[in-house]
Structures are given as C-alpha cells and as structure tokens.
Amino acid sequence: MRKSMKKLFLLVVAAALVLTSFVTPSMSVYADGLDIEAESAILVDAETGKVLFAKDPDVALPPASMTKIMTEYLVWEAVENGDISWDTTTQISDYAYEISSNDDFSGVGLRQQQDYTVEDLYKAMAINSDNATTIALAELIAGSESEFVEMMNAKAEELGMPEYKFVNSSGLDNESLGDNYPEGTSPNDTNLLSARSAAILGSALVNDYPEALEISSVPSTEFDDQEIRNWNYMLDHDADYLQQHYYEGVDGLKTGFTTVAGYAFTGTAERDGRRLISVVMKTDSEDARFNETAKLFDYGFDQFETQELFPAGYQEEGNETAPVARGKEKEVNIGINEGIHVPIKTGEEDLYHLEYKIDEDRLNDNGELEAPVEADEVIGTVTVVYDGEEEDFGYISDEASQESYDLVAMDSVEKANWFMLTLQSIGDFFVNMFQGAFNWVKGLFS
Incomplete structure (x- = not known):
C-alpha cells in the first residue's frame, strides 16, 4: 500500500513539473504583448511618429488637466508671433479670481490688483497645473476664454488631431466653472481627447517648442513667496515618498484628474537621444497612471531601437x-x-x-x-x-x-x-512579327 502511495506521489510531482515547464514564460512579458491597466493608452516615437503600442487609442475621453498642453502650445505660439512676451503683465479677472479662491481646486491663490508676468503664470500652469493662471493666460491672449476656446479647436484641426472637443482652457468640467463657462458651450460640457490626439498634441509641443521641457521638468518652484509642486511624480522630486515613481529621462508633460476623467497622464522621456511620448487615460489611481506609464517607457526603450533598415x-x-x-x-x-x-x-x-x-x-x-x-x-x-x-x-x-x-x-x-528611335521601331516591328509567326507555328502543333 505504501509503495503504491509513494508511486502515486512521484507521478503527481512529475506531472506538476512537466506542466510548470509549459506555463513558465521563457521570455520577457513583452513577447506576448503589453498589459496596460488604463482604458486607453498609446506610446509613440517622438521623432518619427511611429506608434509602438496602442490600446483603444481613438476613444474620446475627458483629458482633465492634460487640456492645458493645448493652452501651453498657444502661449508659446503667441510669444513666437510677438503677440505677447514672457515679460508681458496682466491682472486677474473676477472669473479667474473666483476659480483661484475656490479651495476645491487647490490653486496658487492669485490676488487681484496685482501684476503677474506671462512667465510666472505659465510656470504655475505647467508646473503646478493651476487652473486660474490658465484662464488668465487664455484671457490675455484671446480677450476672453470663449475666443480662446475657438483658437484651441482651430489649432487641434490644424495639427490633425482626429478626436477632440475643447470647451475651456483648464480641463475642468464646465459645471465647475459656474456661470463663467465659455460662450458656445453648455454648462454640462467637458473637454474630450483621444489618447492619439493627446499624443499628437504632446508631440507637437516638444517638437515645435522643446524649450517647454525646461519648465515641465521642474519638480518644484516658488510662486508668490510660496513653494508650488509639480504633480508629475516621475520627475526627480526631493521628497522620499515621491521617489518611488522617479523614472530616468522623464522631463514632462502633464497630469490630469477629475472625477469624470479619472487619473490621466501625458508623459515624455528621453534616453540615448531617443524621445518617447506616452498617454494613459482613465487609470484607477494616482499611482497607477505613473506605474502604467513606466511600463510603456520600459517597453519602448528596452524593446525598440531606431535602425537604418535600408x-x-x-x-x-x-x-x-x-x-x-x-x-x-x-x-x-x-x-x-x-x-x-x-x-x-x-x-x-x-x-x-x-x-x-x-x-x-x-x-x-x-x-x-x-x-x-x-x-x-x-x-x-x-x-x-x-x-x-x-x-x-x-x-x-x-x-x-x-x-x-x-x-x-x-x-x-x-x-x-x-535615327535611334527609327531603328528601335524597325527592331520592335521585326521582333513582334517574328514572335507572331513563332506563336502561329507553335499553335499548329499544339
């Protein structure tokens, strides 16, 4: 009886070992594809525009504060065109002040009757994702946020973004703006972008205005005698509890969060002269958006290399x-x-x-x-x-x-x-005649 039980045990162990040899992967997880826990995602080579990975990239979703990448682009364009300069000053409207003083938005605390430079407002927007400074810049450039929204949608079309809908400059849901929502939109509207469109926008910003990365890469800075922090935790922050998400080479771009949008992130990283653009939309948590982005970057940098094929x-x-x-x-x-x-x-x-x-x-x-x-x-x-x-x-x-x-x-x-053309024509004539005769004779014996 004991011998039988021992034989049975050895057979079970042997079977288990055989099965394990079949199910244990012998290659990287990337060999069977990349599992990204986000509703939509994309990874793009910034120089060539080649898509290295995509998961439902054409679904339009709320981008939350990733909307600000378009505002950033239009600020750089306005400076380039001479419409404003980084030293241009402006004051804060009642609308922008109302948003800034709302504790729900954790703003930088703008003050009225005070001059702010474009550079300071831009840094607060790009680094701290401040909503009120975004509105102030939109009003300065276009005269009103309503007119600025028209500029945003026109630029999206110009850039070839396939799925987009801009209804405000900040990325907040319009219902959060109270009665200040832009004309031509409704109080229930929200911005919409697909991951592909967000990647096109991010690529346009870093390729057309690479200086923007000098600001988006700043972990923290001073604004109005207070320290403001970058919500991109993949940068090299001083705080130990933020270092868990640090990723070498990351220097932008923009996080986003609203209850409707979930946690989103348009990121970019450069290593060994190669730059990648990533987008993850509607992840479950703040940690998840950085963890999934790290997966994408690992995949792009580890598995791909730009080569001269031909x-x-x-x-x-x-x-x-x-x-x-x-x-x-x-x-x-x-x-x-x-x-x-x-x-x-x-x-x-x-x-x-x-x-x-x-x-x-x-x-x-x-x-x-x-x-x-x-x-x-x-x-x-x-x-x-x-x-x-x-x-x-x-x-x-x-x-x-x-x-x-x-x-x-x-x-x-x-x-x-x-003369040569004539000789060619004569030669072609005799070749065709001979071929025709040959085919006729061949047909007699077939």
Missing part, C-alpha cells in the same frame, strides 16, 4: 529597374537615394521589405517611363512593409506618417534621337 542606394530585389520608352536605354535603375530609419523591435530587422509605386502620371499607356529621365528624379514612392506576425500600429497620424519615401531614378536616360 541604406541610401538600396534596390529591392526583383524591382531594380523600370522600363523606359524613347530613350537611349530601354530601362533605368530605380531605388532610394536616402537611408530609411525606422524604430523596430530588436531581432526583427529582416521582417521588412519595400514596395514601389511609380507615379502613374509618369507612365505612358504601356506602363513605361518616358525619356528623358534624370538621375535622382523622383518617379514615385516607396513604402516600408512589415512582414512579422505581431500587430503593426502604424503612425500617429497621416501628417506624421513616414511610411512613404521617395522612389528615384538611380541613373540618367537621355532621349534617343530620331
């Missing part, structure tokens, strides 16, 4: 030439005259090929290029095609897409003179 002068095998009509040569070498750099997963360098598309306007009825053809002349486009099994998320937008590159003629083909 060097200048590369010709896709089987598509090295294109036919030429009425030229001194009957074909021309074609390919790319600039190297193609793409962020790719490590080990997937050989899982890409190029597809050529010659501009139809350049072709005659027989599908030939018409001579003359100049070297380096653009004759069409080249598309990078991924042949791997994992999902390819494409690019953040059509405007940012670098999937298409120039297809060029590698050599020059001069137009043949009338």
Whole structure:
C-alpha cells in the first residue's frame, strides 16, 4: 500500500513539473504583448511618429488637466508671433479670481490688483497645473476664454488631431466653472481627447517648442513667496515618498484628474537621444497612471531601437529597374537615394521589405517611363512593409506618417534621337512579327 502511495506521489510531482515547464514564460512579458491597466493608452516615437503600442487609442475621453498642453502650445505660439512676451503683465479677472479662491481646486491663490508676468503664470500652469493662471493666460491672449476656446479647436484641426472637443482652457468640467463657462458651450460640457490626439498634441509641443521641457521638468518652484509642486511624480522630486515613481529621462508633460476623467497622464522621456511620448487615460489611481506609464517607457526603450533598415542606394530585389520608352536605354535603375530609419523591435530587422509605386502620371499607356529621365528624379514612392506576425500600429497620424519615401531614378536616360528611335521601331516591328509567326507555328502543333 505504501509503495503504491509513494508511486502515486512521484507521478503527481512529475506531472506538476512537466506542466510548470509549459506555463513558465521563457521570455520577457513583452513577447506576448503589453498589459496596460488604463482604458486607453498609446506610446509613440517622438521623432518619427511611429506608434509602438496602442490600446483603444481613438476613444474620446475627458483629458482633465492634460487640456492645458493645448493652452501651453498657444502661449508659446503667441510669444513666437510677438503677440505677447514672457515679460508681458496682466491682472486677474473676477472669473479667474473666483476659480483661484475656490479651495476645491487647490490653486496658487492669485490676488487681484496685482501684476503677474506671462512667465510666472505659465510656470504655475505647467508646473503646478493651476487652473486660474490658465484662464488668465487664455484671457490675455484671446480677450476672453470663449475666443480662446475657438483658437484651441482651430489649432487641434490644424495639427490633425482626429478626436477632440475643447470647451475651456483648464480641463475642468464646465459645471465647475459656474456661470463663467465659455460662450458656445453648455454648462454640462467637458473637454474630450483621444489618447492619439493627446499624443499628437504632446508631440507637437516638444517638437515645435522643446524649450517647454525646461519648465515641465521642474519638480518644484516658488510662486508668490510660496513653494508650488509639480504633480508629475516621475520627475526627480526631493521628497522620499515621491521617489518611488522617479523614472530616468522623464522631463514632462502633464497630469490630469477629475472625477469624470479619472487619473490621466501625458508623459515624455528621453534616453540615448531617443524621445518617447506616452498617454494613459482613465487609470484607477494616482499611482497607477505613473506605474502604467513606466511600463510603456520600459517597453519602448528596452524593446525598440531606431535602425537604418535600408541604406541610401538600396534596390529591392526583383524591382531594380523600370522600363523606359524613347530613350537611349530601354530601362533605368530605380531605388532610394536616402537611408530609411525606422524604430523596430530588436531581432526583427529582416521582417521588412519595400514596395514601389511609380507615379502613374509618369507612365505612358504601356506602363513605361518616358525619356528623358534624370538621375535622382523622383518617379514615385516607396513604402516600408512589415512582414512579422505581431500587430503593426502604424503612425500617429497621416501628417506624421513616414511610411512613404521617395522612389528615384538611380541613373540618367537621355532621349534617343530620331535615327535611334527609327531603328528601335524597325527592331520592335521585326521582333513582334517574328514572335507572331513563332506563336502561329507553335499553335499548329499544339
């Protein structure tokens, strides 16, 4: 009996070991995909616009204070255009003061009848996410928040943001603004952005105005003789209890929270010359938005590398030439005259090929290029095609897409003179006649 029990025990242990060998992962968690605990998320390579990861990125959700990234962009644009300067001063309206004095919004405590510079107001907005200073800047730039909202929506369209709705400058729900909600909106309105749109906006800010990162990266600063803190805990804060979320390379951008929006964060980090933009929306807690962002950054920096997939002068095998009509040569070498750099997963360098598309306007009825053809002349486009099994998320937008590159003629083909064209025509005539005769004879014996 004891021997039987012992044998049974050993069989159970052996079976357990076999099963464990099947279920224990032998590779990184990224091999099977990335599990992000947010309703919507996206990770983008800032330089190329290549999307490295996406989870329901086109669902429009309340962005809360991530709305302020658009206000920041318009402030930088106004300074660049000379409409205002960083030293321009303004005073606080009754509306902005009412928001600032509301304890529910934890503002910096603005005072009326006091001059504030654009620089000070901007820092309070970008670092401390202050709502009243945001409103004050909107009123200064556009005359009223209502007109500023029109500017926000126009800029969103210009930037190619697919899903957006701006109803105020701060990101608060309109019902929090009392009777001050902007004209053209309703008291129940709220701002809406998709993760993709938020990433487009964040990318536009860091690419068009990289100086903005010098401010968004400040953990804390002084405002009106008080210390104000950055709500981005992934920065290098002095407080020990905030260090748990510190992430090397993070220098922006904007957190967001309302009861409706949950906890959101548009982040950016740079390592070894590579910058990533991340967005997580509607996470469950303050910790979660930073934990999920860290997962995204780990994935992007650890698993991807920007490489030159195809060097200048590369010709896709089987598509090295294109036919030429009425030229001194009957074909021309074609390919790319600039190297193609793409962020790719490590080990997937050989899982890409190029597809050529010659501009139809350049072709005659027989599908030939018409001579003359100049070297380096653009004759069409080249598309990078991924042949791997994992999902390819494409690019953040059509405007940012670098999937298409120039297809060029590698050599020059001069137009043949009338004599050469005549000889070619005679040669083609006899070739066609011989081919026709050959096919006729072949048909007699088939």
